[in-house]
Amino acid sequence: MSRESALSRASRYFEAGDFQSDLAHLVTYRSESQNTAPEARMECRRYLEEAMLPRLRALGFDCEIIDNPDPTGGPLLIGERREGEALPTILTYGHGDAVLGQEGRWREGLEPWVLVEEGDRLYGRGTADNKGQHLINIAALEAVLAERGHLGFNTRIVIEMSEEVGSVGLPDVFRAYKDRLTADVLIASDGPRLQPDVPTMFMGSRGGTTFDLVVETHEGAHHSGNWGGLLSDPAMILAHALACITDVRGQIKVPEWRPDSLTENVRMALRDLPVAGGQGPAVNPDWGEEDLTPAERVFGWNSFTVLAMVSGVPEAPVNAISGWARATCQLRYVVGTDPEDVVPALRRHLDAHGFESVEIRCHERGFFAATRLDPDHPWAQFVGESIRRTSGALHVLPNLAGSLPNDSFTDILEVPTIWVPHSYRGCSQHAPNEHVLKSVYHDALRVMAGVFWDLGEQGGPLA
Structure with missing residues (x-):
């Protein structure tokens, strides 16, 4: 024994x-x-x-x-x-x-x-x-x-x-x-x-919150030749709204979504941990928070992701301006982020950048803290x-x-x-x-x- x-x-x-x-x-x-x-x-x-x-x-x-x-x-x-x-x-x-x-x-x-x-x-x-x-x-x-x-x-x-x-x-x-x-x-x-x-x-x-961002500008779809330049394009509005949430490399721009819990003790624990390889997809070293290591980005920081995005009928596009656009989004967050303020903070941020027309629809399925x-x-x-x-x-x-x-x-x-x-x-x-x-x-x-x-x-x- x-x-x-x-x-x-x-x-x-x-x-x-x-x-x-x-x-x-x-x-x-x-x-x-x-x-x-x-x-x-x-x-x-x-x-x-x-x-x-x-x-x-x-x-x-x-x-x-x-x-x-x-x-x-x-x-x-x-x-x-x-x-x-x-x-x-x-x-x-x-x-x-x-x-x-x-x-x-x-x-x-x-x-x-x-x-x-x-x-x-x-x-x-x-x-x-x-x-x-x-x-x-x-x-x-x-x-x-x-x-x-x-x-x-x-x-x-x-x-x-x-x-x-x-x-x-x-x-x-x-x-x-x-x-x-x-x-x-x-x-x-x-x-x-x-x-x-x-x-x-x-x-x-990490915790997670999932929600839809929705833009609805007019009823139905209308001919892009007759109405192009006259009707708002919801997909274009939504794309610009998403672009104000992060920069081109995915760095978060919503102030309340940037945590304060990446302490030196946590940095020490994450130091030299490998995140590349392991038979997974190749890691992009130029994506995410520029001043953090790859390990700090994924284990010590928040990340915003667009899970899906649609407007019109992608599988059968026609010459028409759609009346709606939707993106399903997710924030993965670490300790130091107030889960009750994730969506309200985004609402304030979108409004401050002129996107009052973008609606936030939270998913019924709850995620973990x-x-x-x-x-x-x-x-x-x-x-x-x-x-x-x-x-x-x-x-x-x-x-x-x-x-x-x-x-x-x-x-x-x-x-x-x-x-x-x-x-x-x-x-x-x-x-x-x-x-x-x-x-x-x-x-x-x-x-x-x-x-x-x-x-x-x-x-x-x-x-």
């Missing part, structure tokens, strides 16, 4: 093909939370009842499936495995829902709900986000328990089925079940590693040292560039949050051809088995 034997057990689970077989089964569940059809809702419940409940109960968890208090959201599973009152309690999390499968848009030979192996890649919807990631953590717990006979800590788990629609209902469930979810720390997995061959740890995430835990926090130090002991190297981020429901853990449950992502940035999550790297998942099983072993052996940083 040793740490290395627990890591070896986790490796054998992967090498024997059992992990791949288990992941293939999870992928078959068409758990699309963005799909409002009744059969999709039933798939989300079936994922919890058939895929998660038996495995967690076999691991010693007392589990309950809870209906979402928000009718637009899917069910949630909460569970607990107790070993002793004096032991630390670890909370872990995953989400079994996925974005739409996007059938017909995957390349030849691939489809969303069947796991396909090609070399080092495993393709399928949810492989990276997030079925494979919480499967790794559950399997790592199993490896430690099988090797030691006990974990050495108490464990609580949450698996939700609404993360891809903004984790609707999760805050309400956390408030209602807070006494059953309190813990000393959250250790969970979502998102990508910074580089595939080096584990990553982050302690928070920005969170960040200091890299020097004792739990961050403990988990980081454990990962280095297994892998020899580690990238530490104060926060993820994307968004997670981390604020529900920090603000409602009041626990420090440690995330150890198992995917990589080129995984095509949310897109056709979603996949994971077998080499990364193999390494991640060993990393998490090491973290859980060290936790049971040492009791965490507060022991």
Whole structure:
């Protein structure tokens, strides 16, 4: 019975093909939370009842499936495995829902709900986000328990089925079940590693707000020859309005959107972190805030993006001036940005530049608030040292560039949050051809088995 034997057990689970077989089964569940059809809702419940409940109960968890208090959201599973009152309690999390499968848009030979192996890649919807990631953590717990006979800590788990629609209902469930979810720390997995061959740890995430900018100038479309020069062009107005939000290289010009939280401590944590390569697209060094490093731009600063833009009928343009134009936009923001003032600040900025006619329409789907835990926090130090002991190297981020429901853990449950992502940035999550790297998942099983072993052996940083 040793740490290395627990890591070896986790490796054998992967090498024997059992992990791949288990992941293939999870992928078959068409758990699309963005799909409002009744059969999709039933798939989300079936994922919890058939895929998660038996495995967690076999691991010693007392589990309950809870209906979402928000009718637009899917069910949630909460569970607990107790070993002793004096032991630390670890909370872990995953989400079994996925974005739409996007059938017909995957390349030849691939489809969303069947796991396909090609070399080092495993393709399928949810492989990276997030079925494979919480499967790794559950399997790592199993490896430690099988090797030691006990974990050495108490464990609580949450698996939700609404993360891809903004984790609707999760805050309400956390408030209602807070006494059953309190813990000393959250250790969970979502998102990508910074580089595939080096584990990553982050302690928070950027927030996000999505909205439409709409210009409506006249009713209907009118002949561009007869009315050109007489009617306002809504697409032209919208283009100029967007141009006043950032400059030509994407530097934000809305004063309230420029954060004050890029401290020297955060700069030190981000110093020398690689953001290029890793089988992702090429990074443009001349895009974003000019005085910041690439790592500071994506992890320590805000970014504004136009997700989609349309006017008229692009697939069948005619010689007519459209009466409307719309851009779907998003601000990703870090701690130090007031989320309640994001849209009001934009309204003031547009008005000050003469764009009172541009309407801001907020999306109903809420996004998560920005969170960040200091890299020097004792739990961050403990988990980081454990990962280095297994892998020899580690990238530490104060926060993820994307968004997670981390604020529900920090603000409602009041626990420090440690995330150890198992995917990589080129995984095509949310897109056709979603996949994971077998080499990364193999390494991640060993990393998490090491973290859980060290936790049971040492009791965490507060022991």
